[in-house]
Amino acid sequence: MEKFVVKGGACLEGTVSISGAKNAAVAILPAAIVSDGPCVLQNVPKIGDVEIITRIMTQIGVKVSFAADNTLEIDSSAIETHVVPQDLSRHMRASYYFLGALLSKFNKSVVSLPGGCNLGARPIDQHLKAFSALGCDVSVEYGMIKVACRNGLRGTHVFFDTVSVGATINSILAAVKAEGRTVLENVAKEPHIVDLANFLNSMGADIRGAGTDVIKINGVSYLRGTTYTIIPDQIEAGTYMAAAAATGGDVVITNVIPKHLESISSRLKRIGAEVIEYDESVRVRRSGPVISTNIRTMPHPGFPTDMQPQFAVLLSLSDGTSIITESIWDNRFKYVDELRRMGVRISVTDKVAVVEGIRKINGARVKATDLRAGAALIIAGLVAEGETTVEDIYHIDRGYEDIATKLGNLGADIKRVDIE
Numbered sequence: 001m002e003k004f005v006v007k008g009g010a011c012l013e014g015t016v017s018i019s020g021a022k023n024a025a026v027a028i029l030p031a032a033i034v035s036d037g038p039c040v041l042q043n044v045p046k047i048g049d050v051e052i053i054t055r056i057m058t059q060i061g062v063k064v065s066f067a068a069d070n071t072l073e074i075d076s077s078a079i080e081t082h083v084v085p086q087d088l089s090r091h092m093r094a095s096y097y098f099l100g101a102l103l104s105k106f107n108k109s110v111v112s113l114p115g116g117c118n119l120g121a122r123p124i125d126q127h128l129k130a131f132s133a134l135g136c137d138v139s140v141e142y143g144m145i146k147v148a149c150r151n152g153l154r155g156t157h158v159f160f161d162t163v164s165v166g167a168t169i170n171s172i173l174a175a176v177k178a179e180g181r182t183v184l185e186n187v188a189k190e191p192h193i194v195d196l197a198n199f200l201n202s203m204g205a206d207i208r209g210a211g212t213d214v215i216k217i218n219g220v221s222y223l224r225g226t227t228y229t230i231i232p233d234q235i236e237a238g239t240y241m242a243a244a245a246a247t248g249g250d251v252v253i254t255n256v257i258p259k260h261l262e263s264i265s266s267r268l269k270r271i272g273a274e275v276i277e278y279d280e281s282v283r284v285r286r287s288g289p290v291i292s293t294n295i296r297t298m299p300h301p302g303f304p305t306d307m308q309p310q311f312a313v314l315l316s317l318s319d320g321t322s323i324i325t326e327s328i329w330d331n332r333f334k335y336v337d338e339l340r341r342m343g344v345r346i347s348v349t350d351k352v353a354v355v356e357g358i359r360k361i362n363g364a365r366v367k368a369t370d371l372r373a374g375a376a377l378i379i380a381g382l383v384a385e386g387e388t389t390v391e392d393i394y395h396i397d398r399g400y401e402d403i404a405t406k407l408g409n410l411g412a413d414i415k416r417v418d419i420e
């Protein structure tokens with residue numbers, strides 16, 4: 001067990017390079033097993049969630065080898081089973097992408113009900129609706145989801161009742177080799193959806209419209225192996241942008257796609273930070289006061305829910321009162337209790353948080369309640385007076401590669417320490 005010890009006060013300065021996108025990687029790795037040839041993935045982030053996915057792949061007979069330069073080779077020619085054992089899969093949300101991927105491979109799949117960050121109810125009805133529409137029988141027994149398609153997957157039309165990243169990805173995985181044409185409407189438009197479609201298309205799939213509300217897939221019978229580079233992580237980049245602004249620093253964030261960061265950049269500008277965009281980097285600096293503002297989380301291209309906790313810390317440093325409305329998850333303010341230990345004044349009613357600007361945050365002993373909450377607590381520690389200890393950092397390690405090293409290189413005083 002480890003914890004982070006953060007001493008506040010440093011203004012972050014310098015350059016930080018962003019890793020590959022977690023939410024793209026956790027979809028693209030399972031997608032690689034649909035391929036009929038070996039795949040090489042570049043810019044794969046070395047994070048806890050990717051490690052679990054690769055361990056699941058190894059368990060079911062996929063050969064996976066990770067090189068030092070974040071390149072992953074995947075050979076699924078000897079894959080043995082359509083059943084994903086429960087021990088690993090129940091710990092992470094994205095394990096349910098094996099449902100769609102193995103369905104494409106074997107016309108059947110069994111995966112446990114997913115775990116992952118506890119952000120409130122996380123139903124999967126839209127995933128199952130799409131599998132049924134593709135011709136599958138779906139059942140949930142003893143915590144396992146079973147999907148089977150006796151007569152082969154057939155193209156279909158699905159209108160999603162709610163915009164869901166996971167359901168969009170699982171449906172693409174299941175439909176990519178289905179017979180005929182599948183039309184998915186009211187889909188998610190996040191950059192990782194587009195990345196998954198680009199990856200599958202690089203193998204010979206016929207997927208159009210990713211990044212819009214409607215995705216059309218003409219099923220193909222064969223997918224060749226490919227070499228593909230995963231996009232940079234929008235939320236990791238946004239987290240360093242927020243940290244730069246919170247500390248009154250001046251940071252160049254490299255290996256990013258500035259277009260993916262627009263909703264974050266525009267909020268930072270409104271808050272009083274300067275954001276300068278280059279081709280593959282952004283520079284964030286702040287010298288004036290933090291200005292209060294209101295934020296509503298929305299599906300892409302709106303302001304991402306995964307940046308909400310980090311901005312709550314930033315807005316706590318403002319000169320007024322801000323309102324944050326969470327419109328994706330039922331329960332994404334659990335971290336507020338931890339922030340209150342640091343003197344932050346945020347009151348929460350249902351999905352709305354009122355953030356009162358305070359001049360000073362105090363160091364304290366806190367726990368990461370989930371991945372992005374953990375990132376927010378680190379940012380709070382960076383601006384706090386005194387020392388902050390962040391525990392339960394396995395949440396943070398799930399999604400941030402080398403966060404202590406990257407922040408340390410920017411001048412932060414942060415150490416990873418063993419807990420006795």
Ligand code: EPU
Binds near residue numbers: 026
């Ligand atoms: N929903 C349903 N039915 C479904 C699926 C979703 O009602 O069948 C609802 C959810 O309850 C939620 C909303 O739809 O209220 C959106 O859920 P979505 O399916 O889009 O989320 P997800 O795929 O489970 C991904 C990311 C999350 C991120 C959300 C929203 C991955 C592995 N996870 O979750 O990332 O918050 O999209 O953008 O891609 C994180 O990285 O910290 C994280 C939690």
